[in-house]
Amino acid sequence: MHPFSTSSRLCSIPVLIAAITLTLVLHYLLPLTPKHRISFIALLWSSVVAVLTYFSTRPLAVLLLDYSCYCPDADHRCNLELCEYFGMRSRRYSPESADFMRAIYRKSGLGDETYAPPYIFQPDLDSKLPHAIVEADDGMCSAVAALLSKTSVAPEMISTLIVACSMFSPVPSLASRIVNRFRFRSDVKSFNLSGMGCSTGALGMDLAARILRRSPGYALLVVTEATGLNWYFGDNRHMLVTNCIFRVGTAAALLTSNPACRDSAKYELLKSLRTHHGSEDTAYNAAMQADDGKGGIGVALTKDLVRVAGSSLRSHISSLAPRVLPVSELARYAWRVVRSVVKGERKAAAAHVPDFTTAFEHMCIHAGGKAVIDAVGRIMGFDDWVIEPARMCLHRFGNTSSSLVFYELGYFEATSRVRRGDRVWILAFGTGFKACSVVCRALRDVRMAPDNPWKDSVHRFPLKLRV
Numbered sequence: 001m002h003p004f005s006t007s008s009r010l011c012s013i014p015v016l017i018a019a020i021t022l023t024l025v026l027h028y029l030l031p032l033t034p035k036h037r038i039s040f041i042a043l044l045w046s047s048v049v050a051v052l053t054y055f056s057t058r059p060l061a062v063l064l065l066d067y068s069c070y071c072p073d074a075d076h077r078c079n080l081e082l083c084e085y086f087g088m089r090s091r092r093y094s095p096e097s098a099d100f101m102r103a104i105y106r107k108s109g110l111g112d113e114t115y116a117p118p119y120i121f122q123p124d125l126d127s128k129l130p131h132a133i134v135e136a137d138d139g140m141c142s143a144v145a146a147l148l149s150k151t152s153v154a155p156e157m158i159s160t161l162i163v164a165c166s167m168f169s170p171v172p173s174l175a176s177r178i179v180n181r182f183r184f185r186s187d188v189k190s191f192n193l194s195g196m197g198c199s200t201g202a203l204g205m206d207l208a209a210r211i212l213r214r215s216p217g218y219a220l221l222v223v224t225e226a227t228g229l230n231w232y233f234g235d236n237r238h239m240l241v242t243n244c245i246f247r248v249g250t251a252a253a254l255l256t257s258n259p260a261c262r263d264s265a266k267y268e269l270l271k272s273l274r275t276h277h278g279s280e281d282t283a284y285n286a287a288m289q290a291d292d293g294k295g296g297i298g299v300a301l302t303k304d305l306v307r308v309a310g311s312s313l314r315s316h317i318s319s320l321a322p323r324v325l326p327v328s329e330l331a332r333y334a335w336r337v338v339r340s341v342v343k344g345e346r347k348a349a350a351a352h353v354p355d356f357t358t359a360f361e362h363m364c365i366h367a368g369g370k371a372v373i374d375a376v377g378r379i380m381g382f383d384d385w386v387i388e389p390a391r392m393c394l395h396r397f398g399n400t401s402s403s404l405v406f407y408e409l410g411y412f413e414a415t416s417r418v419r420r421g422d423r424v425w426i427l428a429f430g431t432g433f434k435a436c437s438v439v440c441r442a443l444r445d446v447r448m449a450p451d452n453p454w455k456d457s458v459h460r461f462p463l464k465l466r467v
Contacts, residue, residue: 059213060257063265064205064440067253067406068147069453070139071115078116078247078398080105086120092233100237104244109370109391109465113457114398115248119228132168132229139224139250140174141181146451147220147252148182151264155182159217162208164193164200164402166431167289167299168226178222197287198368199430200402201251202438206272212257224250225401230289232298239298245369249400249407267424267440271323274436275316283308283433306371308433310379314353316435317380321354324425324439329358353380360439361422364408366429367393376427389415392461397453404428407453411461414454418446 083105087093093101118138119131140163148155161184163175170177173192178184191207193200201223208219227246232239255269262268277283286308289299321330333354340349356363365376367390377387393408400407405426412418419442426438448455 060216061259061262062209062212062255062257062269063261063443064267064269065153065218065254065256065261065265066147066151066449067251067409068143068150068451069403069406069410070143070248070250071453072138072248076115076118076121076248077112078114078120079112082116082120083243090125090233092125094235097235097237097240101240101244104241107370108245109373109394110245110247110398111395111463113396117226117228117231117248119231125233128229128231129170132226133170135226135228135248136165136168136174136224137177137181139248140178140222140252143250143252144178144182144220144222147254150449150451151254153218153254156185157218158184158188158220159215160208160211160219161188161190162193162204162219162221163191164196164204164221164223165225166195166197166200166401167230169194174222174224178220195431196402197430197432197434198366198399198401198404199428199434199436201405202272202426202428202436203274203430203434204402205253205255205269205426205438206274206436208255209269209272212255216257218258219255221253221255222250223252223402223406225403227401230297230299232292232296234292234294234296234298236292236296236298236300238300238302239292239296241301242299245399247398247400249397249403251403251406253406262443265443266446267442269438269440270423271439272437273316273320273323274434275312275319276432276434277308277312277315278432278434280433283312286433287431306375309366309372309429310375312429312433312435313376313379313427316437317353317356320437321356324359325354325356326358329354356380356425357382357386359423360425361419362389362412362417362424363387364405364412364424364426365390366427367391367404367408368399368429370394372429388462391465392463395463395465396457396461402428402430410453411458413446414448414452414458415461416445416447418442420444 087098117135119128122131161175161178163178165174175190175192179188179190196203204221204223208221212219227248232243282304286305287299287301291297333352336352337349363386365387366372373387373390389408389411393404393411397407405428422442424440428436
């Protein structure tokens with residue numbers, strides 16, 4: 001029997017003792033006829049069986065023990081000057097494309113401290129694969145080593161490994177590289193996710209939680225992206241945008257269903273929700289890897305992306321709201337909608353959204369781009385304080401794809417926002433088009449860890465940015 005089932009056995013002991021005691025009382029002390037005594041005892045033991053069945057089959061609580069984010073060396077920081085130099089050195093961009101990228105960069109919301117991939121700093125522009133492996137290994141091994149060290153969890157204790165990288169899927173897989181590097185045990189359940197986009201950080205937590213609720217153990221989630229491998233050389237403007245906003249980032253998170261870890265864990269995962277909007281062609285094509293028609297491969301972010309994100313968000317929160325909002329807020333929302341419909345204001349009725357600040361103290365919203373952050377804030381009616389972490393995360397680290405939720409969560413902790421009992425809503429979008437929510441509750445006051453990615457810069461934040 002698995003050692004984590006000890007808690008279920010301990011819960012069953014007092015139930016059995018109470019059942020035996022009540023059986024003896026019924027048998028010797030109560031003035032019942034033999035027929036009634038047998039009926040009572042049968043009812044009692046049926047209840048005992050039901051209770052024991054509940055304890056043995058109920059879903060286990062899933063805890064986010066800790067996480068670590070990778071920060072490259074300072075000499076890998078990327079600013080507009082470096083991007084311009086790289087563009088001129090490559091001699092692969094037309095003046096019009098260079099001017100376009102310069103304009104996008106200046107209004108992207110990114111600062112001068114994001115990190116560029118190793119590929120940018122080497123002379124051979126055709127040597128993408130070797131440097132993609134270097135980029136992946138540097139980020140993954142650094143984040144995983146830091147996480148296992150600070151949680152004192154040995155690699156052989158990991159029962160589930162989930163690795164996500166949308167744009168790089170080598171053979172052997174990235175999951176196999178981690179198994180080999182850290183010498184995981186032979187029966188580890190490994191999953192290698194690709195093509196899922198920026199939502200994979202939240203999606204990976206949902207997948208790990210679904211496994212751990214039924215199968216006790218430790219799950220290691222590693223999320224990264226190969227930005228150098230997918231650097232676009234060409235003149236397609238939809239594809240040039242990715243060069244301006246995507247930057248290096250990797251995170252590793254350790255989840256567990258071991259109840260003995262509750263005192264040391266940071267968060268408990270309460271709920272999750274995933275919605276897929278790929279049945280609509282516009283949503284499916286909003287962000288897509290394709291050939292530009294001239295032999296160049298890139299990821300095209302179309303003009304429909306922000307509108308699709310807004311539409312997907314509305315659909316997503318319509319499913320999430322009944323699961324998380326208090327009844328009072330649902331009633332207020334219903335009243336506002338009905339009142340607008342009665343007045344004939346159908347557009348106003350459709351624009352109403354519930355107040356999610358009644359359900360959560362913190363919103364870790366998708367920091368994929370300035371326009372997406374603005375759209376989420378506008379639709380949800382969030383004030384500047386609520387969307388500040390997303391704006392600051394985009395400014396400091398850029399769009400790090402699937403790992404961005406952990407860099408943003410680090411901002412909450414570095415600014416001492418998270419208190420015990422606080423509920424955190426993690427919201428992420430991904431290609432396809434997908435939306436994913438994870439709801440967590442803080443198990444203690446969470447302070448800035450020694451390896452927090454903001455430790456060297458949080459004293460300068462928040463910045464006053466042009467909105």
